[in-house]
Amino acid sequence: MLADLNIKDFLNRVASNSALPGGGSVAALSAxxxxxxxxxxxxxxxxxxxxxxxxxxxxxxAKEAAEYREKLIRDIDRDSDAYNQVMAAFKLPKETEEQNRERHQAIQNGLKTAASVPLEVAKDAFNIMELAGKVIKKGNKNAATDGAVGVMMARSAALSALCNVKINLASIQDDEFVRDIEQQVKAMEKQIGKKEEEVLSFMVL
Structure with missing residues (x-):
């Protein structure tokens, strides 16, 4: 599992000529x-x-942040698993009409998963920005800059994850699914910048 790699090995894997782990897994790690x-x-x-x-x-x-941390560790691999699901679907046989239908449906299902996983990551990352804001405002002032870095890591994770959502939506043919996710993405993109500005305003330097 990717999440079991040490830091050096994970970075080496990211830097390699393999598609995995990619931006989605890195976004989950950032969150x-x-x-x-x-x-x-x-x-x-x-x-x-x-x-x-x-x-x-x-x-x-601390309890809520720990729960997010554990979930996002799992998401590092869930994102890569979603990519593998799509790639496996593309390799399905397509010699008959029935096989073509099954292959098409498998690809579409895989793409929906590949869009849904980073959407979850983005939502969790946004909530982490809120938590980080609370610790900056009410927590140990000697560690306020650590909280600020937490905000910015979560912000980057949220925006990065949304990029992965959008790239997968482009190939999904379920118009209702696409419209629903696009609306969520647009709303979140607006909220993320506002939330960052809000929580960093709690910093007293």
């Missing part, structure tokens, strides 16, 4: 790092003198 930094700042706040009123909030944030 997971954003979650990890949010969790770290929360944990650095819990038990620290002067932040007693934030302990319970930070405990809740």
């Amino acid at each position: 997971a790092l954003g979650a990890s930094l949010s969790e770290m700042v929360a944990n650095l706040t819990i038990g620290k003198k002067g932040y007693e009123s934030s302990y319970e909030d930070m405990k809740a944030i």
Whole structure:
């Protein structure tokens, strides 16, 4: 599994002439790092003198960030698995009319999965931006810049994942599915920039 590789080996795999891991897996990793930094700042706040009123909030944030981190670690491989599903569908036989129909349906199903996985990553990354904003605002001020990096990692992850959504939508023939996802993508793209500006405004330098 990609998620089990050490950092050096993962980067070497990304840099290789293989299509996997690609941008989708990297986006999931970026979001997971954003979650990890949010969790770290929360944990650095819990038990620290002067932040007693934030302990319970930070405990809740640390728990939620940990859940996102674990899910996004799985998404590193889920994204690559979705790509493999599409490639496997293209290799299906197409000698008869029935085989052509089955192959076409398998390709379309694979493309929908390949669009849905990064959409989930983008949504999770956006929520992580919110968590990071909370730790910047209420958490340990000595770690505020770590929270800010968490925001920016999550922002990059969200926008990157949406790029992968859009490239897969281009080949999907289910118009209703495409319209629904396109609307979600457009709304998120507008929200992401606003959210970044909002949460980084909590920084006190």
